[in-house]
Amino acid sequence: MSERVFTVAIDGPAAAGKGTVSKAVAAHFGFAHLDTGLLYRAVGAKVLAGQEAEAAASALVPADLEASNLRSSAVAEAASKVAAIEAVRAALVAFQRSFAERPGGAVLDGRDIGTVICPDAAAKLFVTASAEVRARRRFEELRGKGSDETFAQVLADVEARDARDMARAHAPLRPADDAVLIDTSDMTIEQAVAAAIDAIGLRL
Numbered sequence: 102m103s104e105r106v107f108t109v110a111i112d113g114p115a116a117a118g119k120g121t122v123s124k125a126v127a128a129h130f131g132f133a134h135l136d137t138g139l140l141y142r143a144v145g146a147k148v149l150a151g152q153e154a155e156a157a158a159s160a161l162v163p164a165d166l167e168a169s170n171l172r173s174s175a176v177a178e179a180a181s182k183v184a185a186i187e188a189v190r191a192a193l194v195a196f197q198r199s200f201a202e203r204p205g206g207a208v209l210d211g212r213d214i215g216t217v218i219c220p221d222a223a224a225k226l227f228v229t230a231s232a233e234v235r236a237r238r239r240f241e242e243l244r245g246k247g248s249d250e251t252f253a254q255v256l257a258d259v260e261a262r263d264a265r266d267m268a269r270a271h272a273p274l275r276p277a278d279d280a281v282l283i284d285t286s287d288m289t290i291e292q293a294v295a296a297a298i299d300a301i302g303l304r305l
């Protein structure tokens with residue numbers, strides 16, 4: 102791959118397989134990858150630790166994305182709340198855009214990459230799956246980590262986060278008009294990754 106800018110925007114709801122697809126796509130094409138959910142999670146974690154949301158977003162440094170607690174349910178919930186605050190989103194735009202424009206290609210996954218952060222991205226995907234399928238996957242993952250949350254709790258969390266992410270006034274979760282839709286409900290990981298690679302390959 103040359104050193105040209107080539108941005109891939111991958112959006113979709115929680116637990117649709119976006120992260121797995123994004124990592125695989127980045128590895129396949131040799132692009133850098135940014136999980137933008139980590140930015141909101143890092144801000145959420147700081148808010149849980151007592152900081153004010155906008156100040157935490159403005160002061161965020163790359164090392165904050167390495168914090169060990171960012172995958173917890175409590176942090177996910179806090180992330181979804183801070184993500185509804187316009188000033189928090191605004192504070193995170195420049196970092197995401199400069200990542201997107203790095204030479205050699207970049208994959209960014211999130212909720213508003215194709216619609217707001219990188220509306221001119223060369224390739225846009227919207228990776229989704231039914232709420233039940235996403236909750237089932239999250240439930241199995243949590244159980245594997247020893248969590249005793251019930252399926253009903255996990256499904257309720259997924260639905261609450263979807264509702265908040267889609268209903269917010271600023272940069273709500275929705276597919277860009279020119280995004281390729283990949284519904285992974287009945288796909289294996291390999292099939293989802295292959296569909297994504299095909300869609301992106303057509304834009305290269």
Ligand code: DC
Pocket residue numbers: 115116137138139141142177180181182184185210211212213214262266
């Ligand atoms: O993808 P994730 O589950 O790590 O995201 C955590 C929260 O951050 C999610 O509820 C919505 C928010 N988010 C966002 O609003 N915009 C993004 N580009 C990425 C995540």
